[in-house]
Amino acid sequence: MKLNFNKISNIPALGIILAAFCAVSAVAMAYTAVKTEKPIREKKQQAIQDAFKLVLPDFNNQPSENKIRLKTADGADLTIYGAVKDGKLVGFAVETSTNTGYAGKIEAIVSLHLDGRIRSINVTKHGETPGLGSNICGRSEEKTIFNIFEKSENEGKLPPNRYLDWYNDKMPGKNPWTVKKDGGEAEYMTGATVTCRAIADIANRAAKTFQANRDEVISALTPKSEVTK
Amino acid sequence: MSLFKDFSKGIWKENPVLVLLLGTCPTLAVTNNAVNGLGMGIATACVLTGSNLVVSLIKNLVPSKIRIPCYIVIIATFVSVVDQLMEAYAPATIYNALGIFIPLIVVNCIVLGRAEAFASKSGLFRSVLDALGMGIGFTLALVLLGGTREFLTSGSLFNVKIITAWTVNFMLPGNAPGAFILLGCFLALKNHFNFRRAVKRGEAYIPPQGLNCRSCNICRIGDD
Structure with a gap:
């Protein structure tokens, strides 16, 4: 059957x-x-x-494993990664975030020179208005119909963004950075002031926290073999 | 129905997005640019082909009382496999953009709809042809919708700026309301073509067999 x-x-x-x-x-x-x-x-x-x-500048370690956790002045978490080349510290990447964005949290990685000057700010996650706030946060090179087959001159480098790049190579001073509208100097865009303030906040957090804990960070992130020599 | 018709009906005559109106969630949610539409379309087409193939192979082994759970298990398996393969081998930008929508292919009506309405009643070869046609039709519709939305938002296509002077984005088509409006326009256009063709032939327009409520079996999918 x-x-x-x-x-x-x-x-x-x-x-x-x-x-x-x-x-x-x-x-x-x-x-x-x-x-x-x-x-x-x-x-x-x-x-x-x-x-x-x-x-980060040229490095040959694993920065994701060479890190230290710190607290900012207002108690938020912040992680600093160290880039090492041939046993020497060459730069830092500070992973931080702010809740003052127009649409909630903005997460960013701020890379710092050894002396604490800002090297670049890179937003990794945000929910800002597309077309307005997102222009402040985003770094993306636009391909156009005219250069579709050309190789970009910035290949392998960070695409520029005038609002984020304003902080490049600036040393944190006594006063925190503020946007021009609030009496400071930082670039801002009309219609996206809140986002620009948040970026200033990120820059301040990263640079100030590093300054306040500089010695601790450097001793924690320098490769151990170098210390014992 | 000839083999060619099995394949081609999904592209135009019974297009899953523009005629069957199945899978509207991914259609509206991921098509804010043409690249995402293409990625989602290809992923769905892969799952659809796999599930149609297997469903048609095992159609005599599945008791009709539990056919729906069996089909869902098969579809879910294919979705998990495609999800893992994409995470491992697809470009990171596409995988990140599609993110949550890949697991949601499980509940995409097209896949279950084709398994129940076609593959469970047809032979292996015809089922695969049907899945390929439906998959291509779905992909084309998503790319069309995504491309239109992307172009109206920022003047670019496939992330390449076509109109370089277009610097300020027009937000409406890029967001959900614009997606509904544009999909509505496309549906109206599609119907307009169909009506005109019928009028030229001097007939009244009749929707294709199986698409009017009387012969559609999507609603009765759980009965046996």
């Missing part, structure tokens, strides 16, 4: 068939998970390393 699967209505039998289907798919999924685990992990690490490469 030929068994007709379509007509089965015995509930334990139905359960067994469904369980068999689930088992087969579990095997298929487990197989893919095992096969893709390594490429995914490598890709994630590569993405982090690439992001550091863009903002």
Whole structure:
């Protein structure tokens, strides 16, 4: 007698068939998970390393593992990563965030020179209005129809952004940075003042916290072999 | 119906976005530029082809009482596999942009709809042709919608600026309301073409068989 699967209505039998289907798919999924685990992990690490490469000077360590956690003046968390080349510290990347954005939190990586001057500010996550606040936060080189086949001159470098680049190579002074509208000097854009203030806040947090904890940071991030020499 | 019709009906006559109106969530949510539309379309087409193939292969092994859970297990498996493969091998920008929408292919009506309405009743070859046609139709519609939205927002296409003087973005088409408005325009255009063609032939317009409520079985999908 030929068994007709379509007509089965015995509930334990139905359960067994469904369980068999689930088992087969579990095997298929487990197989893919095992096969893709390594490429995914490598890709994630590569993405982090690439992001550091863009903002930090030339280095040959793993900045994501050479880090120290600090608190800012108002108690927020902040992580500083150290870039090391041939056993010498060459720069810092400060991972920080502010809640004063127009649409909530803005996360950024601020890279610093050894003496505490700002090297560049890079926003990593934000929810600012597209087309307004996002222009302040974003660094992206625009491809146009005219240069689609040309190689960009800024290949491998950070695309410029005049609002973020204003802070480059500036030393934090006594007074915190503020935008021109508030009597300061930083560039701002009409219609996106709140975002510009948030960027100033990020710059202040990163630079001031580093200044306040400079010795501790340097001693923690310098490679150990160098200290013992 | 000939084999060619099995393939081509998904592209124009029964396009999943413009005619069947299935999978509107990804259609509206990810198409803010043409590249995202293309990525989402290709991912869905892969899942659709895989699930149609398997559903058609096992159609005689599935008791009709539990066919829907079985199809969902198959679709979910394919989605997980595609998700992992994309995370491992697709460009990071596309994977990050599509993010949450890849797991949501599981609940995309097109995939379950085609499994139930076509693959469970047809042979292997025809089911794959149907899935390819539907997948291509879905991809084309998403690229069309995404490209239009991207161009109206910032004057660019596939992230390449076409009109260089366009510096201030026009926000409406880039956001959800604009997506609804544009989709509405496309549907109106599609219907306009169909009506005109019918009038030229001197007939009244009748929607394709299987698309009017009487013969559609999407609503009765749980019955047996």
